[in-house]
Amino acid sequence: MNNVILFEHQAVAAALDQMANHIADRVAGPEPDQPAETEICLVGIQRGGARVADAVQQRLEQTGSSVCRGNLDISFYRDDLDTIGPNPEVRPSDLPFDVSGKHIWLIDDVLYTGRTIRAAMDVLFDYGRPDSIRLAVLLDRGGRQLPICANNTGLLHAAPPDCTVDLITTSETWHIEQRQVK
């Protein structure tokens, strides 16, 4: 069996709800001694992370939070240009607000080696100096190659290394699929 659906639409939606709640809770006061943040800055990593960030933003705005949204494309910051070449489908980075002094939530769909997150942090620092960066992911599939872990994880699943794990979105349903690569 090559393709397995790991999480159906309902499980994904519940995980997104949980992520939004967690982010909203942190706004109320991240640590007892830290002042509350007035606005939530969500930065999605193109492309899957941007979709997750859109979904989280929608949920946060329904509960009355104000959200700053941005997207990052990390293609030019990858460490594997020599082996895979430039990504033919580069999406523009779009950060309509100044990141300096902000508490940024970096959002991605699937957390794997951690290299994407490292690159995304490099991109963010090239735009300014955020006060903090936190990471929220829809799914953690294990297999980290860098000391990176998410502050907020929607779903957990240990996937074997010869598989890809993708968030598949249609206009109605979202699900997470595991595919074996030859």
Next chain:
Amino acid sequence: MRPLQHLFGIADMDREQIEYLLNLGESFIDINRRPLKKAPTLRGKTIINLFFENSTRTRTSFELAGKRLSADVINISASTSATKKGESLLDTGQTLAAMQPHVLVIRHSVSGACEFLADYLGHTSIVNAGDGAHEHPTQILTDLLTLRCAGGYIGKTVTIVGDIAHSRVARSHLLAARLMGYQVRLVAPKTLMPAEVERFGCEVFHEFDDAIPGSDILYMLRMQTERLTDNCSFPSVREYHEAYGLNRKRLQAAAEGCLVMHPGPMNRGVEIATDVADSARALILNQVEHGVAIRMAVLTALCGGQQHLGRPGPSKKMTMEAMHVQGSLL
């Protein structure tokens, strides 16, 4: 997509490769506009700009493109190079290639200089930054990116005016037009129009005013006085401006959305009047901005994924005959 190893000209490229470079270029525009204009994409790569002809914008553009992507960039111009001391093009090329750069960007007055060098320098990617009257691919990619940002090029009519006979830009546009789906009109006095240029599938005009109606872009070329020889007579500058210069009257005769482009450097009062060059319809400075982004895309495409390309075998050795030809050219 066919991998890119060198960039010689539009003639070697297909539509997919051009669109790929345009997509890549478009995403680099943003990096050039933000406060910190640096990305680590080409860290550890070496790029040598070897310019045998004068150039400000193309050389600066390549230099900035490399530096903004964290590559190490070295500029060599003919006036300071060993060619002044009598070294041949091939020897200069081989000497520089022995220093193991990843990319060699070359501008030369002889058509085909880049292909010639690539035959002998097996391990270095070569970018043509303009060779004689042959091709200037990065300028055309720049123009296409500018047109794409200004509403697209497909189905548009680009009217190129000026010294067509000596223009590598016009030649590359003729090739690109067929691939990418736009029309080209050429306007020049008979002495500056190549024979049988209609074979490229373009319309040819000798009166500028006849070509203006129906044009979407008026693309003015610089009068390349350095390439004019006795056998293509050129009237006075004043007379040229009267007949082929873009002034306000001619721009008003054009369609409402008609845009003005120029590959630079411009000679105000010769091919373009000052008020036209500074008008809101001129995309000339957009072209310069997009030039950096496109060159970033070209360098990234050539440096990226090279492990898959497989390096060519031992490079060609020069025959006595070729050496003789080279000697006569330089």
